[in-house]
Amino acid sequence: MVERDTALLIQDSPFARKLSAFVRLAPGDLSVMSDLYRRRRRFAVGVDMIHQGQTDHAAYVLASGWACSYKILPSGNRQIVDIQIPGDFLGLRSVLFRTSDHNVEPITVVHASEVTQRDLLSAFSETPRLATAVLWAASRDEAMVVEHLVDLGRRNATERMAHFLLELGARLRLVGLADKAGFACPLSQYLLADTLGLSAVHVNRVLRELREEGLVTFQKGHVTFDDYEALVEFAGFDRAYLDHEGPLLT
Amino acid sequence: MVERDTALLIQDSPFARKLSAFVRLAPGDLSVMSDLYRRRRRFAVGVDMIHQGQTDHAAYVLASGWACSYKILPSGNRQIVDIQIPGDFLGLRSVLFRTSDHNVEPITVVHASEVTQRDLLSAFSETPRLATAVLWAASRDEAMVVEHLVDLGRRNATERMAHFLLELGARLRLVGLADKAGFACPLSQYLLADTLGLSAVHVNRVLRELREEGLVTFQKGHVTFDDYEALVEFAGFDRAYLDHEGPLLT
DNA sequence: CGTGCTCTTGATGTCAGTCAAGAATCGTGG
DNA sequence: CCACGATTCTTGACTGACATCAAGAGCACG
Known part of the structure; x- marks a missing residue:
């Protein structure tokens, strides 16, 4: 019992x-x-x-x-x-x-x-x-490190941020801490900067841009996907390996 | 037999x-x-x-x-x-x-x-x-992907190139294809560019700079370490995890 | 009710990208 | 063995994305 x-x-x-x-x-x-x-x-x-x-x-x-x-x-x-x-x-x-x-x-x-x-x-x-x-x-986590590497090497600051937030959202969704609307996020702009290889100042500008474009809003510790589809499109996000529903192996 | x-x-x-x-x-x-x-x-x-x-x-x-x-x-x-x-x-x-x-x-x-x-x-x-x-x-290889990620995020083009060549040299040495003097390298400047997240043009400039500083020479498919110690210093290369001699587990 | 953090915005500087064009080298077939 | 086209390398001029510097505003916490 x-x-x-x-x-x-x-x-x-x-x-x-x-x-x-x-x-x-x-x-x-x-x-x-x-x-x-x-x-x-x-x-x-x-x-x-x-x-x-x-x-x-x-x-x-x-x-x-x-x-x-x-x-x-x-x-x-x-x-x-x-x-x-x-x-x-x-x-x-x-x-x-x-x-x-x-x-x-x-x-x-x-x-x-x-x-x-x-x-x-x-x-x-x-x-x-x-x-x-x-x-x-563990393999999936490693695959995400690789995706992060591609982010740093070949995406500009705005795409990088968009891609990162989508990926984070997908991971959180997997453990029930997010939905397609958004999620609570304790990351400061300094932490985002150190993650994305940017300066904190530029992180701020990029977030503003994404907000003004009506794609995502990250304010007061909360990420809101204002237009999920458009964001996926913009970031070139490959949903295949993160977006599955239900166990792959039953 | x-x-x-x-x-x-x-x-x-x-x-x-x-x-x-x-x-x-x-x-x-x-x-x-x-x-x-x-x-x-x-x-x-x-x-x-x-x-x-x-x-x-x-x-x-x-x-x-x-x-x-x-x-x-x-x-x-x-x-x-x-x-x-x-x-x-x-x-x-x-x-x-x-x-x-x-x-x-x-x-x-x-x-x-x-x-x-x-x-x-x-x-x-x-x-x-x-x-x-x-x-x-496999763990070591993954560790190197991580180091590559750090390269892309937080090192400038010259350091990035220096670090990459040192790492490659260390890996090749492990399998007997390089020594501290240098190694044969079939990578074109375009491949280097796609590896390091740079443009091919800038790769060329960076290689010239490293050559003129007397640190490394990469020409005609051969990498020569002109001043290994200075290069290690310049790149902030952590020799610890690559530079060991002999098996760790006997 | 200060004292730090974090966020925000503007001004200025620089590293690296893009465009362009010529030189060297390589590979392949005649 | 040479000629030719195709890569690859090299360099200069110009541009742009992002960093740095600076300073103020909002907020949380003791």
Whole structure:
């Protein structure tokens, strides 16, 4: 009975929602997942969860709150590589690689479950379906880093912003934190700048432009898609790999 | 006897050299690897090996020649995500993800071994050490995509070029195709432009500048490090994760 | 009710793109 | 082995997107 309750709770977690998009999860999978949820920890804003060069740390599953992974250049410039939202894995690669090559910092207060290499491997051996789902999710996340790279290399500031907001919206929708109308977004214009490789001033101008064009509005911590279709068109957003409904593997 | 010969050949392959940097490979590992080398194929310049949207294709291990993976934007612009050199895995992610989200094109004539998901999994179950090595190598490759992303976001054209050439040199050194003096490089200035998110014209100017500063010379298909230390300094190149000597795991 | 943040806007500067045109090099067939 | 066309490289002049500098306004928090 207790186990079933836990399973129900897990089922509603962002992590489970995300994996459900890839694989239909059986009750057995859910109970293994709830084991992964054991060691819950809390992180305050601005205190690195993981930092460059650190060795032998755990990975985390983000339960609530937002974080970002970034690198600092010798010049002091910073580039945010990825924004992490609830349901995302965090530091999965650095568990393998032993030593992390980037920093992870909470943007809001974060609750996350610590997952060791051992936890993960034992969970995988119990339910291979879960392993498939996690790898699949990890692949998608990596695909998004690639899309981000294309953003920086070959899109101008306005397209870049539009594309980023659409992608973020699609990811949040997957875990039930957004709909086609919009979503709550704790990112400051400084964070956007470091993500998109722009100056904060220019981010401001670009947001104004998008707002005045009637495409998206980002104000007071909320993103509103004023004309979703037009925005998709404008950004050259490829909906194929993000817009699916229901599990791909049943 | 035949088996030993094969093992010797494999041992000298770029693939084995690369993995050896991470894991000390036993004779058993080498013979499993030679199985992976079975289905050898040849690809002509300019004919896509993998293309966007294609499903159910194999992955490859690059035996000789160079390739690149790229994406095309609706605007027609292209961004090269990664340059692939001998020893690199190619399409590893898309085997998992079933459908590829990018194209792969040979830059020179390419010889590569086809590896199916089945091959890979059976090889892994035979020698877990090999699995570790492959995942490790894949992690490093992903780390390089991240570094490339930082390049595009926060480095100016000259630093970007310097950093790219150093990284490429380090990767080639790992498979015995470069030394600290330099390496043979079949990339045209157009390819460099699509890689670094620059125009071909500006690539030319940047190369001239680096040459006149006495840092690197890239001419007639050959990169020469005129002052390696100064270049590392100038590019803010983090040698830690590329510069190691000998296997990390023995 | 200051003291920081974050946002906003204008003025000015610069890095890199675009256009254009000629030189060098490569590949291919005669 | 040479001639030709096709790439690739090189350089200059001009343009434009985005950075930097500066300064004020709105808001949150102690």
